[in-house]
Amino acid sequence: MTINSELLEPLVSVIIPTYNRPQYLEQAISSAFKQTYQNIEIIVSDNFSPEDPQNLVASFGDSRIKFWRHTENVGMLTNQMNAFKMAQGKYVASLHDDDIWNQDFLAKLIPPLEANSNLILAFCDQYIIDAQGQINVAATEGNSRSYKRDRITSGIHEDFQKIALVDKSIPTAAACVIRNGLIDWDSIPAEIGGMWDLYLSYLCYISGYAVYYYPEKLTYYREHEQTDTMLSGRRNVQAKIRKAESEIFCYKVFMKDVRLQEYYSHFKKLWLEANTTLGIGLLLDNKTKAARSYFWQALNEQKFNLRTLTALTLSFTPQIITNKLLSVY
Template sequence: MSTNITAPESLVSVIIPTYNRPEYLRKAIASAVRQTYRNIEIIVSDDCSPDNPQAIIDEFQDSRIRLRRNPQNLGIALNVTSAFKEAQGKYVASLNDDDLWNEDYLAKLVPYLDANPDLVVAFCDHYVIDSEDKIDYLKTEETTRYWQRSRLKEGVYQPFYELSVVDQSVFIALATVIRRDAIDWDSIPLEVGLFWDLYLAYLACRSGKGAYYYPERLTRYRIHPQSETQISGKKNVQAKIRTGKAGIFCYEQFIADERLQKFRPYFRAKLAQSHTTLGIGLMRSGQIAAARPHFWKAIQYQLNLRSVAALTLSFTPGSIVKLLKV
């Protein structure tokens, strides 16, 4: 007679990077605590918020949660990667402080990694929600199509370069569980900035292992006025500069990788976009001379109306530039 022995759950380290969003942070932590998959540690990585979030953590009275707090603001890339390096789990998963997980998120993804050591990530689709947690179903469908998940079937993708760095279907910051020991966490440079999750997806596919796609929406991405995505898309000068610099660094790395050679036309287009974005940010901050080389580089990578228009505007009087929209 045989006896069935249930294997213990693998430890998953949940990383929650945060800065100055206490109410959203409370909701994010709650969604991690409520996971039906119980063997987790939760590392709240605070980037020197004005108010220490320890009091929020104490509200949960859950020994699985701990705080790491930077003595000074380090920026998102260093804040999140520092937390990853402290993780003890077999797997790691990131949860932005303004996003949410469904209760069964880890329970549905982790088993695929446990069952197949040749997988480096398991990922899913996600909902889009507003500042009040309400699902925007129209935006959700648009997002699924935009990130090319509408054409994906459930199963293993190996290799998955196109999924990770072109289609960007693998959403590391919210909807992906990663095999921790498959990543060299010291190889994530600070220059990746806001694009840390894209670069981490690149490292994951470079491991040679595969990705498992689970087509259900198990997480919730919040769009609100204070999110970096919304800020970068508006006229925030520093956000544009940060976005442009991070994009240039990442796409220069990708275009130099021989394994990604067939995607070089795409990377050239993204480099043109990133140089233009950086140039516009510099121009709006009054650094006209510093902006022009980026417009020239953008045109060299890909001739497009946005870059040409921005370059032309850089030669107009400063008082006029401030009034024009690019």
């Protein structure tokens, strides 16, 4: 008697939010279909891309793929959450349209979750690849060290607030499988913006469940000119402002949570840095008065900070000089 393996495997919802990156989207979808774990549904949520990817999605000819296209650009967060809300699987995993999964990604992360109902998520390490899909060895090693995944022990972690919120080791947007039904997707506020992945880690922490770490690189995170990380630097002032606003909101929530008081000073430091960053973004956007209010707030809370003091001083110089000097910030 032959038993369909899919009957023994719980359904996993693969979430792929997308916007105007068809060449990468095709690779992302392909990596989902190539999983050795096959009981999946793939939900592609398009944020009203100028180039409608519906034909690309349909070209896969697989009933496991579902396509949703917004009738207007609703923003990155709303598009992401829309896909999560559509998920029917016992587990959900986010795969961004420019990233790729190793074929054993789900096969290696689902079993720990199935074996222990007290786990809310399982996560792994990741490779860093360039626009052409080539692994950047130095960047990969640096990424693992930066997020301290090279130090995390394999297995279950019950008290994981430091791992999740201080070290930011859990890549919930790129290399993580989450038990569906434990997170209220509507509880992620709009103000969180691009920090939704860190805030999701926070919601997982306060849920009371544990997490599991699988110490292998099972995903490929692509770094290129259009990633949010790249855009939020000097290249795009509005992206810089949005990112700083999201950070201010996020760290303020963490500072107020009595369960995180051990790390209050850490979150306050990041909150102050974000205030200065927002001020710099506003200054570059010719909103000098608003910028100064953030500089003053940061200085009042920490008394002296060279970066903040320098930015405040520059706010009193001619705009053309300010823009040139602030380009290093």
